[in-house]
Amino acid sequence: MPIRVASSTDIPDWIALRARLWPGTSRAEHRAEVEEWLAGTPDRCIVFVAVGAERGLLGFAEAALRHDHVNGCETTPVAFLEGIFVRSEMRGTGIGAALVRSVQAWAIERGCTELASDAALANRDSHAFHAAMGFAETERVVFFRKRLGET
Template sequence: MRLLTAQDGHPWSELRHALWPDQSADAHLAEILEMLSGQSGVGYGAFGPDGALVAFAEVSIRSYANGCTSTPVPFLEGIFVEEGSRRMGMAGLLLARIEADLREKGFVELCSDVEMHNTPSHLAHRHWGFVETERVIYFRKPLGT
C-alpha cells in the first residue's frame, strides 16, 4: 500500500474508469494529473504480486460533509478493487493506511457517501466501520432560457 503518483496515472485511470465508467480513461487521467498538481486529493494504491495496481482509494479534504462533526473533513471519494483481487482484504488495508495517515495529520474522522441504490457499497462501508449518518435526495430544477 502506498500513495499513488503521476507515474501510476495510466493504470490508476483504468481502475477509475472501471468504477466510474461515465467518462473515458483519458478523462480520468486528466483528472488524476489535475488532482495531483493542485494537491486537491490523494490516491492510495494496492498492488498484486506482479507489481500491477489492483486497487485504489482516493481521499480529498472537504470544507464540509453531511453528517460529519468536524471541519475540514477528509472524504473518501472512491475505493475500488479489481474483480480478480476482491475478498482478499485489500480495501480494508487501503483504509487502514489512509486512517493512519489522517490520524497522524490530526483528523478525527473519515467521511464517505454512497448512492442510495448501491446496497453492496452500503454493506462494505458498514464492514469497514463506517456508520450511516443521514440520507439525502438531491433535486434539480432547470431554469430554462
C-alpha cells in the first residue's frame, strides 16, 4: 500500500484516526495539533500516511527529532515515533511496518542513528509490534503528577 507524507487534504481522515488513538483529546485540539505537524519542516518532524485503494487513510505515523535527552538513548537528536495507528480492520497486513520503515528512512536522512518510541505498559500489542520492528525495550517509566497550590 502506498505510504506518503501527509498533506492538508488528509486532515479530516487523519483527525478521525487520531481520535481513535487518543480519544481523550478534543477535536479542536486534534485540529490544532495536525496543523502544527503540517507547519513543521522535515528537518524537525514528519507525518506519513498509508493510503488505501478506496478513499480514506489506513494509518499514520508521526515522528519528530527530539533534542532533549531521550530515555535509553545515547545520541542527540533522536528520531522519536510520537504516534502510530492503523485502522483495526487493516492490522496485521504490514501497514505499521511500512510506516515505521518510512520513518526510519526519514531519520537516517537526517543523520540520526537511533529511533526511539514509547508505549503504555498495558499496550502489549504495541510492545510486540515494536519488538517485531527491531526495537529493544530500554526502560519502564511511571509518570507522576502533584497538583500545586493544594494542601
